[in-house]
Amino acid sequence: MKLIFRNETYTGGNEQRTNWNLLPLVIAVLTLSTVITTDTAFAQNETAALAERSSIVILGKILKTNASDEPMVEPSTQTAIIAVQKMYAGSEVAGDQTGRTVTVILSRAGGVKVGEEALFYGNPRFLGTSLTIADESEVPSGSIGVSGQGALERGAQARRDKPILNRLAAASLVFRGSVETVEQLALETESKEGPRPAPPSEHDPDWHVAKVRIATPLRGGEVGQVVTVVFPASQDITWFNVPKLKPGQDAVFLVHMRSKQEEPLYRASGLAKFLEKQPTYLVTEPFDVLPAADEARVRGLVVAAKERKQ
């Protein structure tokens, strides 16, 4: 089994006076201490990295090795059945599995024994009568201390932040602000008398235009500035999870300007001409608008993204 956490700590001695004869020992102790600290830091970083790669983190006890509860998974030296004692992450996938059994496709064959407790970092592979995960790694649970838990939480948070960081990378303007008005985008082909023409796709975004006043700039923009934000009001599968703006809404906005990749979308949906006429920002993904309560989180991510860039 891959050992990541190391709990050994060196407390040093009680010597009060300097004893140069002990200098080599002191140096050795200091070196070891540095190594251990570095190792611990390394282990914590690895824990965080594992948690970031894993949508499911389970504390479990090995019930059977070379076994599988999932008919789709052949029992082998790389499979085991565990009893779930606690879920650190992943209850969104199939609910809290505490008290249930889970089949684990181990990160490497063998290496786990019946009765052992470990943290299983993985991703879902099958969901039938029970959950099966494919492990990124298994780590002995005895090694997880407070610092380990902190690292785990840090990794899980990084995973939750990932889609926001992706949107920050695409965003041209990041701010907290409030929506003042919302109206449906008037399409070029509309006449006052006739009905709204049929869009060319069932995935039509049904663009709406919002005026949003910036309250707190987080990256770009000025306090009091009113910006035009276009968003899809459509309830089509490809759009329904994209935030719908409402007058009076107080939120954090990660909006982007016209992009080359989205040009086919603009042309297909009648937005292209509107974008040519005025500076406009767009909301096209679920994490482009976040609750106002996320302001501090986004502020931190903006800083982190900037540091990472530098």
Add this chain to the structure above:
Amino acid sequence: MNTPFRMSSALFVLCSMAAPSFAQSRLVNMVPNSRSGETNQDAEPTITVDPNHANRLAGSAFTWDNLTGGPMVTATAPIYVSNDGGNTWTLAFIVPSMIGSGFPTGDITLSFSSTHSGPPKKQTSYLYGGILRSTATGRPMAVLRTKNPFSPPVMAVLDTHTGNVDQPHTIAKTSAGGQDKLYVGFNNGYGNFPCPPPVAPNGRSSTLDVSQDVKVAAPTMKLDVIEARNPACQDGFAQVPAAHKSGTVYGAFLHDWSGTPRLVVVRDDNWGIGPSPFSALRDPSDTVAGRYVTLGLTLASGVMGQNRLGASNVSIAVDPNNGDRVYVAWGDSNGFNSETIHVRRSVNRGKDWSDDLLTVQSAMNPEVAINDLGIVGVLYQSVGAGKWETRLALSNDLDATTFDTPGTLLASQDASTPIRTYSPYIGDYASLVASGASFVGMFSASNYPDKANFMSGIKYQREVDWTSHKLYADAAHTAEVAPSIDPFFFEIGTNACNKSHYFCRICDIKPTLCYPIYDPWWWLKCPMCGINIYIDPGDEFKEIVVFDSLGEEVGKFERLREPIVEKGVKYTYGVRLELKEGVGYVLKAVPLEEKVAKGTFKPAYIVKTVKAPTGTR
């Protein structure tokens, strides 16, 4: 006459393997028990059956990796897999997606080929898919492949097309030479808005993404534009292929979606190989490739039973035993907020088309399939009296021109609840395929648990209390779950009864030992002729008796002096029959007394027209 057949039984064994081990009617809610807490709107399903192992199936729907349909929390979307003929289902997380995406995939369709793959103990066949993929920018059409959907690796992406793409419809067919032919129909360039100018050159957006052997390491994919006319802006969203083992490949689509829409069928006679693929069928009106099946249509629009209309309901199926017989289904307007579905057929390779064989108002999602007995199934979903009803109508005559309308009721659920969370509510299509003598399908409907609302024998995998009509997240039934839209699997078996009520009487004890055959062309081509039927019956039977559809015994198969070999198949027994207009035959196998024939009697057979109507070989 009672001389037992003593010959290789290989064919029979193969046929038995290919047929489902049970052919009863079944209906199963596909949400696995461990997902009992889910409230997703699992709409727009498709299903495919492994031709080598009919107990292995794969299905897809808009199914998220999380329980509530929120943005994706993993990088893989699940599909549904079963290795016990659809009795139980498991989610396999093997479709590429993206953390944070609002949807698992856009449109998705799946198709098995007949090429074996996978480890010996879990032998399966290649599975292919077409999806609108969740990516950081846009939703490109991607072609996917896995050697084994029952194993963990994520499906490989073979081909990607960006831009205004929509509705990939996937069909794989393995040729006699062992090549996996793949056809992914999709709309390649809808829009602009306003239009003109169109996105696709000359508005020709109907396209097939074709591979002549998609199972090889780095397959070549080629785009074939199957629209040969110039629509003002674009074609409809669905371009649906159907492939026959002979190499005949059909495609159906709605030409000129935003102008004067007409249903068009194209055909290629050699797998789409050659400099001018899919141009074998020309319309007499303009000699342009692509036969018009309809006049100008008014397409459906609005909303029916919370489901949007107008996203191109098109389906096409070819008879597995006769590449000349092809059926199409489509939908058009039944007034605002309503749709009417239609079914037509051609018996001469798409050259001529019948009038409507089936018309159902207030209905959508028509899906047509033809099984090994030549029986045609039409799955559809209709709204009536505030209910969504899902039905399978089967043809009930020799020639598959009439249907047992309205058909078998699979589900009847309230059309106003649960409330739609996104569009489409139940899907822009459902799914129906033939598997041996059965029809296998998948549809989406409310999971509100009331047995009275489903076909008898409905089975849920998720936690349910049928008495109190409640769903639960846990086995202890402490956490109640609100009803939502779920995917349902069904299988409906058929036999000779579906062809003629006389056959039903003749074959009432063991209908699986009866094999009906009929072709109107026998008589139409030569009214004064007779036919010779040659078969390879296998060694499970002591005799094969022939009855006609008037209820008379008209002959028995006798061993040929010299076997006839055609396309590698040896036919060892034959019978000569006199033809009568509208009369068909059923071959009834009598098993050897010491053996119990298992599976289905489905002999390899050929029919040859002979000038003399009577006599022997």
